[in-house]
Amino acid sequence: xxxxxxxxxxxxxxxxxxxxxxxxxxxxxxxxxxxxxxxxxxxxxxxxxxxxxxxxxxxxxxxxxxxxxxxxxxxxxxxxxxxxxxxxxxxxxxxxxxxxxxxxxxxxxxxxxxxxxxxxxxxxxxxxxxxxxxxxxxxxxxxxxxxxxxxxxxxxxxxxxxxxxxxxxxxxxxxxxxxxxxxxxxxxxxxxxxxxxxxxxxxxxxxxxxxxxxxxxxxxxxxxxxxxxxxxxxxxxxxxxxxxx
Amino acid sequence: xxxxxxxxxxxxxxxxxxxxxxxxxxxxxxxxxxxxxxxxxxxxxxxxxxxxxxxxxxxxxxxxxxxxxxxxxxxxxxxxxxxxxxxxxxxxxxxxxxxxxxxxxxxxxxxxxxxxxxxxxxxxxxxxxxxxxxxxxxxxxxxxxxxxxxxxxxxxxxxxxxxxxxxxxxxxxxxxxxxxxxxxxxxxxxxxxxxxxxxxxxxxxxxxxxxxxxxxxxxxxxxxxxxxxxxxxxxxxxxxxxxxxxxxxxxxxxxxxxxxxxxxxxxxxxxxxxxxxxxx
Numbered sequence: 001x002x003x004x005x006x007x008x009x010x011x012x013x014x015x016x017x018x019x020x021x022x023x024x025x026x027x028x029x030x031x032x033x034x035x036x037x038x039x040x041x042x043x044x045x046x047x048x049x050x051x052x053x054x055x056x057x058x059x060x061x062x063x064x065x066x067x068x069x070x071x072x073x074x075x076x077x078x079x080x081x082x083x084x085x086x087x088x089x090x091x092x093x094x095x096x097x098x099x100x101x102x103x104x105x106x107x108x109x110x111x112x113x114x115x116x117x118x119x120x121x122x123x124x125x126x127x128x129x130x131x132x133x134x135x136x137x138x139x140x141x142x143x144x145x146x147x148x149x150x151x152x153x154x155x156x157x158x159x160x161x162x163x164x165x166x167x168x169x170x171x172x173x174x175x176x177x178x179x180x181x182x183x184x185x186x187x188x189x190x191x192x193x194x195x196x197x198x199x200x201x202x203x204x205x206x207x208x209x210x211x212x213x214x215x216x217x218x219x220x221x222x223x224x225x226x227x228x229x230x231x232x233x234x235x236x237x238x239x240x241x242x243x244x245x
Numbered sequence: 246x247x248x249x250x251x252x253x254x255x256x257x258x259x260x261x262x263x264x265x266x267x268x269x270x271x272x273x274x275x276x277x278x279x280x281x282x283x284x285x286x287x288x289x290x291x292x293x294x295x296x297x298x299x300x301x302x303x304x305x306x307x308x309x310x311x312x313x314x315x316x317x318x319x320x321x322x323x324x325x326x327x328x329x330x331x332x333x334x335x336x337x338x339x340x341x342x343x344x345x346x347x348x349x350x351x352x353x354x355x356x357x358x359x360x361x362x363x364x365x366x367x368x369x370x371x372x373x374x375x376x377x378x379x380x381x382x383x384x385x386x387x388x389x390x391x392x393x394x395x396x397x398x399x400x401x402x403x404x405x406x407x408x409x410x411x412x413x414x415x416x417x418x419x420x421x422x423x424x425x426x427x428x429x430x431x432x433x434x435x436x437x438x439x440x441x442x443x444x445x446x447x448x449x450x451x452x453x454x455x456x457x458x459x460x461x462x463x464x465x466x467x468x469x470x471x472x473x474x475x476x477x478x479x480x481x482x483x484x485x486x487x488x489x490x491x492x493x494x495x496x497x498x499x500x501x502x503x504x505x506x507x508x509x510x511x512x513x514x515x516x517x518x519x520x521x522x523x524x525x
Binding site: 076 | 263266267271274359360363366367370371373
């Protein structure tokens with residue numbers, strides 16, 4: 001009978017973390033940004049139907065990078081969690097904090113117990129009535145959780161996007177300006193990576209997936225659901241407007 | 246080829262239903278957990294026995310008009326001969342393009358409406374698209390059928406469902422029975438204790454080229470006639486300022502007709518009836 005080789009727990013965890021990081025780094029980046037009129041979610045995504053951004057509940061959205069099948073199952077589980085909670089308690093009782101901690105537990109459990117960790121990184125965003133009440137929870141593949149302020153970039157060349165965004169972000173941005181700033185930074189970062197010199201041109205709307213969590217959907221649209229996808233014509237106008245400004 | 250257990254997960258994922266998930270994992274949260282009727286007769290007595298326990302919601306009318314559909318409900322709930330509520334609202338927006346009204350046992354009906362709203366929103370979030378209007382009607386029929394054991398004990402809920410079909414670009418109406426039967430109605434329909442009188446009124450007042458404002462007037466008048474002859478249906482209450490709940494669904498989505506419009510319609514109607522000076 002053959003004995004399995006001894007692997008120290010440190011080495012085991014390090015191997016798993018490296019594996020997950022490599023998977024996440026391969027994809028493209030996503031930006032989630034808190035601003036004056038709400039939260040803007042911007043993803044580089046050439047597919048118009050396989051979403052990286054999704055609605056969870058009235059004021060809560062989900063953004064992910066990594067393997068589609070893994071984060072899609074997490075998104076669906078999150079929608080189910082939120083709907084059951086809202087149905088059995090009340091709609092106000094569904095919070096991003098509750099959902100984020102459930103996600104953290106299951107990501108942590110998979111990281112230590114399963115044969116392969118999830119190759120995903122998530123943001124659970126909740127828009128508040130004021131900007132101070134906005135929440136951006138960032139969840140890593142190992143279940144670690146961080147409460148971020150301002151903006152979050154994950155996946156792909158995240159560091160390059162953060163560097164590009166740091167100069168243009170301010171809490172005073174409107175949703176349109178936030179989308180333009182994010183799209184430009186994403187474009188510049190991916191331009192650097194591929195040695196493409198077109199990084200300063202207008203961002204291309206066809207490879208972007210954009211959604212808003214609006215701060216006051218009741219007064220804007222008479223709806224309690226803050227999440228709204230920004231489709232092609234509106235997105236093109238936003239980007240053009242941003243470039244002119 | 247997929248292993249057997251993995252292959253069976255694929256048809257399992259076909260049901261994106263919130264109510265279906267609840268019935269497997271949290272059956273206690275459903276409005277009617279599908280319990281069998283008690284085998285000992287005499288506890289509830291006659292089928293109407295349980296009906297005395299809880300408030301009963303009454304009349305709902307609905308009608309199509311070119312480009313949309315309208316649903317209106319009175320504001321009364323009764324418990325035997327007592328008026329249980331003068332304020333109850335029995336017409337609810339189900340999602341952006343459909344509304345439902347409930348008649349029958351009020352507590353179960355209101356919960357059924359809430360479950361149905363979550364069901365549609367849940368599907369929309371999971372699938373990233375809206376359910377078709379026929380799909381919505383079928384889901385509602387399945388939920389009504391779940392309530393059959395309680396309906397046998399006198400706690401029936403009979404919804405009326407109306408929506409704008411975004412494929413065919415018309416307003417459509419569906420009625421249901423306690424066994425989960427689903428019937429598409431043409432022109433107009435009404436359910437509840439005053440429905441007989443409301444339907445009589447609709448037959449005379451409805452025509453195929455009503456505009457939206459005229460449809461609102463017809464809906465309010467049909468409820469007025471129902472309230473005139475059915476003690477369980479409430480008419481417009483000028484003392485308390487209570488008007489029917491009216492929703493209109495068209496290509497732009499569903500919207501509630503504001504109270505001030507309904508007040509004007511109701512006052513005009515009462516004025517016309519009293520100045521006519523006739524018995525009915």
